[in-house]
Amino acid sequence: MEYAIEARKLSKSFGGRKALSEVSFSLPEGAFLSVFGHNGAGKTTLLRILATLARPTGGSAKILGYDLKEEAENIRSHIGLISHAPMLYPDLTAEENLLLYANLYGVENPEARVKELLKAVELKTRRMDTVRGFSRGMKQRLSIARALIHNPELVFLDEPYSGLDPHAVEIFDGLIQNAREGRTFVMVSHDLAKGFALCTHALVLSRGNVVVFEEKDKLDFEAFQATYSKTVGLGVL
Numbered sequence: 001m002e003y004a005i006e007a008r009k010l011s012k013s014f015g016g017r018k019a020l021s022e023v024s025f026s027l028p029e030g031a032f033l034s035v036f037g038h039n040g041a042g043k044t045t046l047l048r049i050l051a052t053l054a055r056p057t058g059g060s061a062k063i064l065g066y067d068l069k070e071e072a073e074n075i076r077s078h079i080g081l082i083s084h085a086p087m088l089y090p091d092l093t094a095e096e097n098l099l100l101y102a103n104l105y106g107v108e109n110p111e112a113r114v115k116e117l118l119k120a121v122e123l124k125t126r127r128m129d130t131v132r133g134f135s136r137g138m139k140q141r142l143s144i145a146r147a148l149i150h151n152p153e154l155v156f157l158d159e160p161y162s163g164l165d166p167h168a169v170e171i172f173d174g175l176i177q178n179a180r181e182g183r184t185f186v187m188v189s190h191d192l193a194k195g196f197a198l199c200t201h202a203l204v205l206s207r208g209n210v211v212v213f214e215e216k217d218k219l220d221f222e223a224f225q226a227t228y229s230k231t232v233g234l235g236v237l
Contacts (some may be wrong), residue, residue: 011058
């Protein structure tokens, strides 16, 4: 089996506080991992480390076969990230933003790719408008297009549904469904039902420790809810 992510005893400390404590798991290529846990459990810290945005203070990992510590630049060309911050330039138009990222990643025929994605996120008619005037939902939809511009093999999602209106959620679900084949996803979520419905694998963190890592097919949702409530201690969020 080929693994998209192989984490071995990943740890992260901030001063005297441990945000992650020896987190280990292997995620197959093409899987969808949902990461659950209360605020401060270490979810976003783990995602930032795997996405090469933060360095671990202990342990190791391979991402798409590349060493996390030694080959971060190679990893970045194969991953996409959708987070709370849209990572867009507010004074550029939607089209200019996507063309900028397409050129940074060396996308072939960038104009055609930008046109395709703007249509997919239903922003084609707003392509010449500056992002500063976009709603939260529109910015998030454009950030999805930004993250997919270079056809990444691995996509990280940090609470991607946060702030989306129902129409934007519907568009996002469709984009994820269309992009599933041949890609691996890692999503941080507070929504247990939504995250469980999407995933092939589930990971629960509590105080930086792995409580559960398992294939969804081996989990019963009601039992999973009960385990989550008991181990995390805050009920189902």
